[in-house]
Amino acid sequence: MEPKHLFQAIFPSALLFSCRPEAFIVYPAFETDPVASPDDAADDTAIFIHPGDASKNAIIGTDKQKGLIVYDAQGKAVHRYPFGRISNVDLRQEVDWNGRRVTIVGGSNRPDQATGILCLVDEGGAAAEV
16 A cells, blocks of 8 residues: 555545544533423523623524523513414524614424414513514
């Protein structure tokens, strides 16, 4: 075997063996309030980051049996939107909507095979279905 081919065979292996995963432990600072539904109903989350005031950050979580829940920055439920079996929530901030900049929250509604769209209309997490 030529030295060039030997190097090409050994070098990638050496890189792989040198990549040992180091354990990195993450401890929770808090937990959100539990969802009202039983079993494994709490699922996906999306994080709203307020552009100027971290105390107005919010967590939007799914209750797979009832809808969406908006939690404040300390994990306390501040709004509940019981409009179906929502899953896979996501959000987009700073969306132009009828001349305003809003945050759009969406999630899949499994029984309806549809997407539910919610528009966060204020910084406290209050929303309107669109």
